[in-house]
Amino acid sequence: MGHVFRRSSGRGWRLRQRSMALWPEWIAQLQRFEPSLSLDTSLVQIAEDHTAFERMRSLASDRGHLGLRAIPPAEIGTLWPAAQFGALQSKKDGRINPLLLQRALRLALTACTVELVPEPVEVLTRKSQGWQLNCSGGQSFHDVVVVCAALASPALIEPLGHSRPISPVLGQALTLQVTDGPSNWRGWPAVLVDQGFNLIPDGPNRLLLGATVEPGDIAGHSPLELMRSLNDRAPALLKNAEPIEQWSGLRARPVDRPAPLLEALEPGLILASGLYRNGVLLAPATAEWIANGLSSGAEQPQ
Numbered sequence: 001m002g003h004v005f006r007r008s009s010g011r012g013w014r015l016r017q018r019s020m021a022l023w024p025e026w027i028a029q030l031q032r033f034e035p036s037l038s039l040d041t042s043l044v045q046i047a048e049d050h051t052a053f054e055r056m057r058s059l060a061s062d063r064g065h066l067g068l069r070a071i072p073p074a075e076i077g078t079l080w081p082a083a084q085f086g087a088l089q090s091k092k093d094g095r096i097n098p099l100l101l102q103r104a105l106r107l108a109l110t111a112c113t114v115e116l117v118p119e120p121v122e123v124l125t126r127k128s129q130g131w132q133l134n135c136s137g138g139q140s141f142h143d144v145v146v147v148c149a150a151l152a153s154p155a156l157i158e159p160l161g162h163s164r165p166i167s168p169v170l171g172q173a174l175t176l177q178v179t180d181g182p183s184n185w186r187g188w189p190a191v192l193v194d195q196g197f198n199l200i201p202d203g204p205n206r207l208l209l210g211a212t213v214e215p216g217d218i219a220g221h222s223p224l225e226l227m228r229s230l231n232d233r234a235p236a237l238l239k240n241a242e243p244i245e246q247w248s249g250l251r252a253r254p255v256d257r258p259a260p261l262l263e264a265l266e267p268g269l270i271l272a273s274g275l276y277r278n279g280v281l282l283a284p285a286t287a288e289w290i291a292n293g294l295s296s297g298a299e300q301p302q
Ligand SMILES: Cc1cc2nc3c(=O)[nH]c(=O)nc-3n(C[C@H](O)[C@H](O)[C@H](O)COP(=O)(O)OP(=O)(O)OC[C@H]3O[C@@H](n4cnc5c(N)ncnc54)[C@H](O)[C@@H]3O)c2cc1C
Pocket: 119, 120, 121, 122, 148, 149, 150, 151, 152, 153, 170, 171, 172, 173, 210, 211, 212, 248, 249, 250, 251, 252, 272, 273, 274, 275, 276, 277, 278, 279, 280, 281, 282
């Protein structure tokens, strides 16, 4: 959801625009390692009421050059009968399969001079020259450390005098077997968003449905029911679908600071964490920010 971001200025918008520009390049390069990796477009957001549709129309008229288009109610009804007020289409937003992406990144790493260490870092210590990392398997020394351990980041930097609290926000998702709807998803966007729930066609008769936003790290039961009923506006294809897989994950949300946390904390210590709900979307812009900092020596605190 890069181009449908509601704000048009500020760091959040700039990071999204940069990521959207970089993604096609990343995918082209990563396809050498995982040929089936792709950016599947488009994305359609259903308007919840007249006011929401008016906002969508205004956004579409400002961002026609980015591929945004307002879809009138009569046109969206065949795709999503519950849509009474219209929708917003973003032709260049969409979906990247995150499992294929991780496989591609791991394979790409093997072509680089990178040593992978499976143990977590237990302690990070400032030395007169550089940093010491302590893992269960031993210790190592480095000129520069990039802390990108999501929820585990605060515990690593707190003892060094940097307080950046991060809290968990749980998300649940389902894989559904659809018995009562399109099997080939022809005419469907890569992502359909209704009332904050994402619906993602995932092969014949399969639909991914997620994700909830639940503060804390314990999954409630009710969100699964809510997702299936979409506040009583679910079409038959969802009401009659069978869940065949269900999972949850924790997002890392910075406390009292905007996500993400991209900071040079002190010479040689970079924090790139707290990506909350957009760590996949913002991966290229985040990586570029780190790389630019390393190559320009900007890991000095600003
Ligand atoms: C249900 C759900 C749906 C989501 N949907 C989307 C979406 O549609 N689009 C999107 O952009 N984002 C989405 N996200 C968010 C996205 O997954 C995260 O923002 C992203 O994974 C954050 O990346 P990260 O590398 O910062 O953290 P993580 O992916 O959490 O990785 C942190 C890494 O640090 C390692 N680590 C932890 N502790 C230590 C330690 N002590 N030493 C060394 N390593 C350590 C972990 O093993 C892990 O590999 C979703 C998240 C959830 C839960």
